[in-house]
Structure formats: C-alpha cells, structure tokens
Amino acid sequence: MNAEADDREAFVRVSGLSHVYAQGTQAQVVLPDLNFTLRRGEIVALLGRSGSGKTTLLNLISGIEAPGQGEIEIAGHALSTLNEQARTRFRRRHIGFIYQFFNLVPSLSAAENIALILELNGAPLKAAMTQARDLLASIGLGAKTGHFPAQLSGGEQQRVAILRALAHAPALILADEPTGNLDAHSGQEMLQLLREQLRARRGTALVVTHSLAVARTADRILTLDEGGIHEQAGDFAW
Numbered sequence: 001m002n003a004e005a006d007d008r009e010a011f012v013r014v015s016g017l018s019h020v021y022a023q024g025t026q027a028q029v030v031l032p033d034l035n036f037t038l039r040r041g042e043i044v045a046l047l048g049r050s051g052s053g054k055t056t057l058l059n060l061i062s063g064i065e066a067p068g069q070g071e072i073e074i075a076g077h078a079l080s081t082l083n084e085q086a087r088t089r090f091r092r093r094h095i096g097f098i099y100q101f102f103n104l105v106p107s108l109s110a111a112e113n114i115a116l117i118l119e120l121n122g123a124p125l126k127a128a129m130t131q132a133r134d135l136l137a138s139i140g141l142g143a144k145t146g147h148f149p150a151q152l153s154g155g156e157q158q159r160v161a162i163l164r165a166l167a168h169a170p171a172l173i174l175a176d177e178p179t180g181n182l183d184a185h186s187g188q189e190m191l192q193l194l195r196e197q198l199r200a201r202r203g204t205a206l207v208v209t210h211s212l213a214v215a216r217t218a219d220r221i222l223t224l225d226e227g228g229i230h231e232q233a234g235d236f237a238w
C-alpha cells in the first residue's frame with residue numbers, strides 16, 4: 001500500500017503518545033512517544049511483556065484514561081477535543097471490548113448478555129433479544145441462548161463475549177488478552193470468528209495477546225517495549 005493510501009485509510013492514529021503514572025512521589029513513564037496507525041479493516045496483534053503498557057494503551061485509545069502527552073484520533077476525531085461525556089458516548093457507540101475473563105454477567109443468559117449491549121445502544125428489549133438469538137444461532141450456539149455463563153465452556157463464553165462486543169456494530173474492537181484463558185486451538189478459533197464478524201463492515205481490531213500462534217493469524221503484529229512500538233517484519237523469525 002503506498003503512503004497516500006495508507007494515510008487515507010488510517011482509522012486510529014496515535015501520535016507522540018506517552019503516559020505517566022504517579023507512584024508515591026515518583027512518576028513512572030509508560031508508553032514513551034508512541035506513533036502508529038491502525039487501518040480500517042485490519043486485525044492487528046499487540047505483543048509485549050507483562051508491564052509494558054498494553055492495557056494502558058487500550059485504556060487511552062478507548063478514552064477511559066487521558067494521556068499525559070500526545071494525541072489519539074479515531075475516524076478523524078481527536079479524543080482530546082471531546083469532553084468526558086462525549087468520550088463516553090463515542091466509546092459506547094463505536095468501540096467494542098473483549099476481555100481475558102470474558103466478563104459476561106453471570107445472572108444473565110447468553111442471549112441476555114448480548115441483548116443488554118443492544119439495549120444500551122437504544123434497541124427495544126424484544127428486538128434486542130431476537131437479534132441476540134439470531135447472532136448466537138449464526139455461529140452454531142442456537143441451542144445455548146438460554147444458558148447462563150457458568151453452563152458454557154470457556155470457548156463458548158468467549159464466543160458469546162465476541163458477539164456481545166460486536167452486536168452494536170462498533171467500528172473498533174479492543175481486545176485485552178482475549179485468548180489468555182483458552183487453549184491454542186480455541187484461541188485461533190476465536191480470532192477466526194472475530195475476523196469473520198469484522199470482515200463485512202471493515203471493522204478494525206487491536207488484539208493484545210501472549211500467544212504467537214494467535215498473533216500470526218493477525219494481519220500485522222506490533223510489539224511494545226520500553227523503546228516504543230515496533231512493527232514485526234512480514235516474515236516472522238520466531
């Protein structure tokens with residue numbers, strides 16, 4: 001892709017980003033001067049050792065935290081120009097989250113967990129439940145719509161969590177070690193489901209993972225360390 005096309009396609013643009021955590025009287029700088037973009041429609045894996053700042057980076061991109069320095073633009077909106085209320089609205093509408101421990105609501109069925117997000121985005125209850133059941137059926141979980149999370153396997157819970165993150169059609173998915181609790185095969189299946197769900201609408205995903213097997217199924221791999229963020233070359237030398 002040439003530079004001009006690359007620029008036009010940039011969906012998330014991170015410029016000069018760094019963050020500081022106060023530690024007593026000390027200040028700890030994480031994410032020193034990060035610069036990178038995510039293009040529309042790509043799934044990008046983010047690798048980095050524990051403590052390198054991966055979760056912090058996701059929190060900054062989602063606007064849950066404000067950066068010490070630098071700017072994040074999503075679809076041309078600079079997050080720093082939005083007040084907290086506008087950032088919350090933006091996040092709810094345009095970003096979907098997938099977590100390591102699935103974070104399904106234990107007292108709600110699989111379908112209700114998905115419907116809840118649709119209702120938060122304005123869908124009436126009945127329509128939300130119908131859509132949630134249809135989504136579950138579309139990935140072969142039609143028989144499990146009334147099951148509670150505890151009655152589902154880890155892989156099934158994560159697939160429900162993926163549908164929940166995607167149900168309201170957010171343009172950006174942020175996933176924090178979503179396969180950390182799954183075996184390698186289920187982890188790759190999870191990413192495959194994510195890809196299928198994102199493909200039709202050119203959704204973008206940033207997926208933090210420890211698993212090289214999972215990272216290799218992404219379109220690109222970024223690595224985070226003290227020196228900043230690096231792109232892995234196309235031919236991985238693991």
Ligand SMILES: Nc1ncnc2c1ncn2[C@@H]1O[C@H](COP(=O)(O)OP(=O)(O)O)[C@@H](O)[C@H]1O
Nearest residue numbers: 021022030048049050051052053054055056057
């Ligand atoms: N709320 C916080 N307050 C102070 N320090 C924090 C906070 N969150 C994270 N950190 C520190 O920032 C660094 C990066 O953390 P984190 O983003 O969770 O890394 P990762 O997700 O890559 O493991 C770590 O050294 C961590 O201890």
Ligand SMILES: [Mg+2]
Nearest residue numbers: 054055056176
């Ligand atoms: Mg983390």
